[in-house]
Amino acid sequence: KAGVTQTPRYLIKTRGQQVTLSCSPISGHRSVSWYQQTPGQGLQFLFEYFSETQRNKGNFPGRFSGRQFSNSRSEMNVSTLELGDSALYLCASSPLAGGRTGELFFGEGSRLTVL
Amino acid sequence: AQKVTQAQTEISVVEKEDVTLDCVYETRDTTYYLFWYKQPPSGELVFLIRRNSFDEQNEISGRYSWNFQKSTSSFNFTITASQVVDSAVYFCALSEAGSGGYNKLIFGAGTRLAVHP
Numbered sequence: 001k002a003g004v005t006q007t008p009r010y011l012i013k014t015r016g017q018q019v020t021l022s023c024s025p026i027s028g029h030r031s032v033s034w035y036q037q038t039p040g041q042g043l044q045f046l047f048e049y050f051s052e053t054q055r056n057k058g059n060f061p062g063r064f065s066g067r068q069f070s071n072s073r074s075e076m077n078v079s080t081l082e083l084g085d086s087a088l089y090l091c092a093s094s095p096l097a098g099g100r101t102g103e104l105f106f107g108e109g110s111r112l113t114v115l
Numbered sequence: 116a117q118k119v120t121q122a123q124t125e126i127s128v129v130e131k132e133d134v135t136l137d138c139v140y141e142t143r144d145t146t147y148y149l150f151w152y153k154q155p156p157s158g159e160l161v162f163l164i165r166r167n168s169f170d171e172q173n174e175i176s177g178r179y180s181w182n183f184q185k186s187t188s189s190f191n192f193t194i195t196a197s198q199v200v201d202s203a204v205y206f207c208a209l210s211e212a213g214s215g216g217y218n219k220l221i222f223g224a225g226t227r228l229a230v231h232p
Contacts, residue, residue: 043222
């Protein structure tokens with residue numbers, strides 16, 4: 001069974017640009033969550049999507065957005081990049097059968113560097 | 116406010132030593148889940164255990180054991196007879212019924228465990 005796949009794995013952008021990250025969940029998983037990991041702030045929840053609807057959102061500015069498609073694949077977008085957006089962005093999916101009980105399956109992340 | 120504290124930033128042990136990773140949490144919710152995740156160098160977090168707030172039974176899984184004490188708001192993780200493959204960053208996390216869904220995890224800062232041969 002394939003795991004959570006995130007693309008791209010590494011990317012470099014400059015301030016002011018925008019970026020789109022993609023996440024393919026485990027087959028059958030309908031919930032996709034996104035987390036940002038930085039050395040200073042640690043792991044922080046960005047948002048969760050379930051059946052194409054945003055179900056929960058963390059405390060991030062509106063520059064961070066996401067969406068989920070009918071096949072459960074998800075994308076997140078960061079516009080007007082700032083240096084502080086440099087981070088590892090982790091996507092996680094959770095089992096349909098398990099509901100929303102916090103057992104998350106994470107991808108290896110997309111490492112974004114903003115110059 | 117909800118918060119997870121992992122006071123140990125880094126721990127270094129020699130193989131076969133036992134090691135305990137501490138986790139203290141704060142929440143006003145009476146219904147919540149606690150978790151431990153492992154992050155190896157490859158980056159992906161690996162789920163280790165989930166415990167709900169109504170189940171204070173300790174759990175053992177092979178060399179891993181967890182001690183949940185609501186009286187002290189702690190959920191500590193012990194690795195018995197540590198191995199080099201246990202080297203990773205370990206995160207304790209909390210999710211609350213009142214946060215809009217249990218998939219919104221509040222993570223601690225993590226404890227980096229280095230097991231030396």
